[in-house]
Amino acid sequence: MEGVRRRDREGTRQRILDAARGLFAELGYDHVTMRLIAAEAGANIALINRYFGSKRELFAEVLAMQGRFPGVLDGPREELPRRLAEYVAERFRSDWASPVMTALNRSSASPEIHGIIRDRVNSAIMEPLAALLPGEDAQLRAAVATALITGTGTLRQLFTPEELGSPSHDAVVARLTRIFEVCLEV
Amino acid sequence: MEGVRRRDREGTRQRILDAARGLFAELGYDHVTMRLIAAEAGANIALINRYFGSKRELFAEVLAMQGRFPGVLDGPREELPRRLAEYVAERFRSDWASPVMTALNRSSASPEIHGIIRDRVNSAIMEPLAALLPGEDAQLRAAVATALITGTGTLRQLFTPEELGSPSHDAVVARLTRIFEVCLEV
């Protein structure tokens, strides 16, 4: 029987994973240090590499926590532009965003993990999005929509909503919905 | 009279600036080292800080080389969506892009230069773009367009044109023109 385990392999592993997810999202791959992750997780630094192999592999595992673009791609096809717009608009006004998405955004310049990022953007967003689109150049349209999503994240990290003119949530959603419609239509 | 000057303050300064511009565009702020810049410029590393003060100040000077979003914002207002589309489409298919724009893109996650990046994006793109737009929420529309521009850069750095479905240049321009129209219209 396992009671309160002071030595808890799985628990420690999970705490490291959670800490890493939050920090990668906040700071990006380069600016997160092993010691920072260890401190945040309340674990010893050597355990990170024991459980995950390396910083790079830990990052890959963090990204693997999330499957497809969460909750946005699923639902009726005709409301897809609206759902995308809602997602982006929400990121516009609040600080919250999917940690995995944010981590992707802030880490895309690190050559060390270029392949990981690429595969993840492709399998979690671009590919499933393109699969939803009819017509010839579905890949192009999915790519443009993806660019708008990631670009919004980058911009939002640079400016506060006030600096962007404090637009009303409804105005942002309306504008973005029309844009995504033009993005996605044949 | 100045003949062949082996000691050439201005020339060396310029070579450092050129090397830095290219490297910052290619690798982003974090992954460019002082030693790399010095080697590329054929100059001694100590001269960089003598002429520019610090890596951070050198980066600021590189960004300051470029004024407004070059050649795109100037011209007839009704063709602005088209010009933006041409710019983005060109970046889609070829590796070329404005070094300064690329440097902005690849360095946006470095907290050390966050303010520099922010000011530059604002003064070179977002603000002049918003000034061209009539209507209430010009700032929002300029921001969305900016997000699309930067997002395209990020995506293009992750994928080759082939991986994006090798769309024809005309198809990309046509699609993007319509998107920018919806972005920018009242």
Added chain:
DNA sequence: TGACGAAGTAAACACGCGTCTACTAACTTG
């Protein structure tokens, strides 16, 4: 109870970073 495996720890490793200092050598000026 005692031995063994595994969770956790502390410290060091080698290396790369931005920066700075002490110095050499080239050009200018009197």
Added chain:
DNA sequence: CAAGTTAGTAGACGCGTGTTTACTTCGTCA
């Protein structure tokens, strides 16, 4: 030609990085 100014150089400084090693401590099972 001699003195002074300054471009250019070599090398070290302190620090932070990811990673690894040697060790201690806990929990379990024969």
